[in-house]
Amino acid sequence: MGLATIDIAVLGVYAVFIFFLAQWVSREKAGHEKNAKDYFLAGRSLPWWAIGASLIAANISAEQIIGMAGSGYKVGLAIACYEWMAALTLILVGKFFLPIFLENQIYTMPQFLEQRYGSSVRLTLAVFWLGVYVFVNLASILWLGSIAVNAVAGVDQMTALVVLGVFSCAYSLFGGLKAVALTDIVQVTLLVLGGLIIGYLALNQISGGQGVLAGFHQLTLAVPEKFQLILTRDNPNYKDLPGISVLVGGLWVMNVSYWGFNQYIIQRALAAKSVREAQKGVVFAAFLKLLMPVIIVLPGLAALLLVPNLATPDQAYPEVMKMLPAGLKGLVFAALVAAIVASLASKINSVATIFTLDLYAHVKKDASQHHLVAVGRIVSVVAVIIGIVVAKPLLGNFDQAFQYIQEFTGFFTPGICVIFLLGMFWPRANAAGALTAAIGSAVLSLALKVWLPELPFIDRVGVTFLACLAAAVVVSLAAPALQVSQINVKLKGIDYSTSTSFNLAALVVLVIVSALYITWW
Numbered sequence: 001m002g003l004a005t006i007d008i009a010v011l012g013v014y015a016v017f018i019f020f021l022a023q024w025v026s027r028e029k030a031g032h033e034k035n036a037k038d039y040f041l042a043g044r045s046l047p048w049w050a051i052g053a054s055l056i057a058a059n060i061s062a063e064q065i066i067g068m069a070g071s072g073y074k075v076g077l078a079i080a081c082y083e084w085m086a087a088l089t090l091i092l093v094g095k096f097f098l099p100i101f102l103e104n105q106i107y108t109m110p111q112f113l114e115q116r117y118g119s120s121v122r123l124t125l126a127v128f129w130l131g132v133y134v135f136v137n138l139a140s141i142l143w144l145g146s147i148a149v150n151a152v153a154g155v156d157q158m159t160a161l162v163v164l165g166v167f168s169c170a171y172s173l174f175g176g177l178k179a180v181a182l183t184d185i186v187q188v189t190l191l192v193l194g195g196l197i198i199g200y201l202a203l204n205q206i207s208g209g210q211g212v213l214a215g216f217h218q219l220t221l222a223v224p225e226k227f228q229l230i231l232t233r234d235n236p237n238y239k240d241l242p243g244i245s246v247l248v249g250g251l252w253v254m255n256v257s258y259w260g261f262n263q264y265i266i267q268r269a270l271a272a273k274s275v276r277e278a279q280k281g282v283v284f285a286a287f288l289k290l291l292m293p294v295i296i297v298l299p300g301l302a303a304l305l306l307v308p309n310l311a312t313p314d315q316a317y318p319e320v321m322k323m324l325p326a327g328l329k330g331l332v333f334a335a336l337v338a339a340i341v342a343s344l345a346s347k348i349n350s351v352a353t354i355f356t357l358d359l360y361a362h363v364k365k366d367a368s369q370h371h372l373v374a375v376g377r378i379v380s381v382v383a384v385i386i387g388i389v390v391a392k393p394l395l396g397n398f399d400q401a402f403q404y405i406q407e408f409t410g411f412f413t414p415g416i417c418v419i420f421l422l423g424m425f426w427p428r429a430n431a432a433g434a435l436t437a438a439i440g441s442a443v444l445s446l447a448l449k450v451w452l453p454e455l456p457f458i459d460r461v462g463v464t465f466l467a468c469l470a471a472a473v474v475v476s477l478a479a480p481a482l483q484v485s486q487i488n489v490k491l492k493g494i495d496y497s498t499s500t501s502f503n504l505a506a507l508v509v510l511v512i513v514s515a516l517y518i519t520w521w
Contacts, residue, residue: 003153007330007427014190014334018183018341026175035369036361039176040353041271046098050181051281054268054346055090057184060191061343062336063144065296066151069320070313072293072300073305075237076167076226080293084513086335087289089255091506093269094282097260099264099496100424101274104489109263109420110358115488117355117431124438125419129263130351135394136408137264138347138387142511145340151318152333161412162388164337168344169384173377177353180345181207181268185486187342188288191372194335195295197328202302202320215302223304229520242456250462254410257417265349276499283505290512318323351374351383409493410457414465415441418472426473427491433476444468 003011016455037043046054071079106112110129116121146161172179199332203215220227231238231244245251260266272278303316306323310316324332356376361367367375418437444464448455455463498506 003330003333004326006327007333010327010330013345015167015411018338019167020325021186022171022175022179022183026179030064030316036357036372036376037107039373040179040349041267042176042178042181044271044272046178046181046271046275046277046281047273047297048266048280048284050184051268051272051278052284052288054181054184054342055265055282055285056292057091057187057191057339057342058264058268058346059343060292060296060339061145062148062340063140063143065336065339066144066148066314066317067236067473068296069303069317070315071240072297073303073310073316073366074300075231075240076223077279077293077297078229078237078241078246080158080297081229081241081251083289083292083296084516086249086255086259087509088513089252089259089287090282090286090289091509092256093260093266094279094502095498095506096271096496097266097424098272098278098282099275099494100489100491101266101270102272102278103494105322106270108354108358109261109266110354113419113434114491115421117419117429117434117482121419121431122358122440124435125416130354130359132409132412133264133347133354134383134386135390138351138383139391139394141344141409142387143346143391145344146391148318148336148340151315152336153319158392161391164344165384165388165433166341168341169348169380171341172345172349173380176221176373177267177271177349180342180349181271184342187338190331190335190338192291194290194332195299198320198324199294199302200297201324201328202299202306204325206302206305219301219305223301226301226304227520228516234393239454239456242459245456245459245462250414250458250460250465252294253417253461254413254458254485255467256421257413261416261420263354264346267346267350267353275495276502279502281404283502283509286509287505290509311373347422348380348383352379355379382482404449407457410461411442413441413446414445414461415439415468416469417465422469422472422476424491426476427487428481429472429476430479430482432479433474436475437472440464440468440471 011107068079068082101112104112104115108126110126111123113125142161142165145164146157149155149160152155168226171183200212202221203212204210205215206218207215228235230243231241232243242249269278269281274283299320300316303310303320307316307319310319319328321332353376356372356379361372364371370375415437418441419434422433422437441464444467445460448460448463452460
């Protein structure tokens with residue numbers, strides 16, 4: 001649709017500001033040289049607001065903004081289940097997972113697995129995650145982000161892909177996680193502001209200038225079938241969101257694995273000043289997740305009346321953006337770019353962290369802190385180059401690349417969830433059981449996809465999780481138990497108590513989610 005001069009100026013101001021802000025916030029005191037803890041975990045000094053904002057910035061990218069708006073257009077409000085269920089999951093992560101990770105001073109998820117199960121599990125999962133982060137996550141964000149930029153601004157897609165990759169790497173390269181996390185509050189503010197602007201203008205236009213509430217009421221009356229949170233079996237989109245299974249089935253597995261055990265997500269919380277600070281951060285993120293459907297799904301719903309009969313649902317967000325006046329269009333576009341850049345920077349930093357600390361540092365045990373930081377920066381650059389090179393060959397032939405990515409990661413999610421949950425809460429679990437869950441997850445997921453193609457994806461994840469859980473327990477009981485000396489993580493005596501403010505905030509989140517489901521059941 002092209003951008004006016006003022007829109008380009010707004011985007012330019014954003015890019016320059018965020019680049020120099022990243023360098024400023026990540027500078028070190030005179031005489032102090034960045035060590036591995038500074039670079040990969042921000043010196044374990046992140047405040048709650050940076051943790052919460054960075055969790056959301058790492059999570060939301062262009063494929064989610066464009067894709068979830070498209071799903072809002074096609075499926076309706078039910079797609080918001082992903083966001084609202086994530087808010088509840090974040091509360092569980094703050095209450096039960098973070099105390100274990102922070103008590104044990106964990107840097108990376110593979111490190112926890114080694115200390116809990118042994119080096120074989122760490123090596124297996126570290127290599128797996130590196131492959132997924134580079135060839136699936138990084139490549140997909142670059143590719144789908146470039147598609148979004150091309151659709152919204154008309155920029156050549158390959159040019160957009162290269163610029164997004166280079167800029168994301170450049171602004172985070174010097175400062176590491178601190179540069180990413182401390183600028184994410186700006187990125188998320190821009191994302192929220194842009195989403196609220198486009199939602200306000202869309203609803204106001206639907207109401208003919210009578211305001212947002214009038215526009216929303218008119219929207220619910222015009223398309224009431226799109227405001228059903230729990231889909232029935234006769235709904236054409238039931239296979240994507242299989243009714244009550246969304247509340248009690250596989251979506252919990254996907255959320256727990258993603259928010260609790262995913263390096264590029266949980267790394268922000270691992271960098272907290274304290275457990276209490278990390279818990280405040282995840283509560284902040286939970287409230288932001290409650291807001292996300294307003295920012296992302298609502299424009300897709302509004303498009304049903306503003307631009308009906310679209311060729312594809314994913315055109316909804318770009319088409320609504322076309323209605324924005326010059327200047328505001330640049331601001332909303334900058335918000336879209338901010339989401340892409342923040343998410344890319346998060347993946348880049350996590351790839352560098354896992355490679356450097358879980359693989360390289362184990363081979364070169366005498367490496368200095370300066371050397372490890374240098375390796376991390378080199379790996380960041382290499383990861384971006386690989387992502388740029390493989391993005392089109394891997395994803396260019398898929399009509400719905402995001403769905404294929406979800407499908408791929410869903411093969412492994414149940415097993416990973418089992419490995420961590422048993423590792424944290426069942427001392428009898430051992431490496432044999434963990435590897436059984438990892439391998440069984442991929443094998444059973446593939447078998448179910450082939451033999452029961454009609455089984456909804458979310459249900460398949462749930463079934464696979466239960467099967468892997470049972471298999472891991474049986475194999476762990478059959479294999480020799482780990483000796484206490486072989487378990488190098490503290491699992492007993494963990495303080496799971498939470499502050500009054502955390503408990504109150506958790507209750508508010510639960511009440512809000514419950515009210516939403518009761519209202520639009």
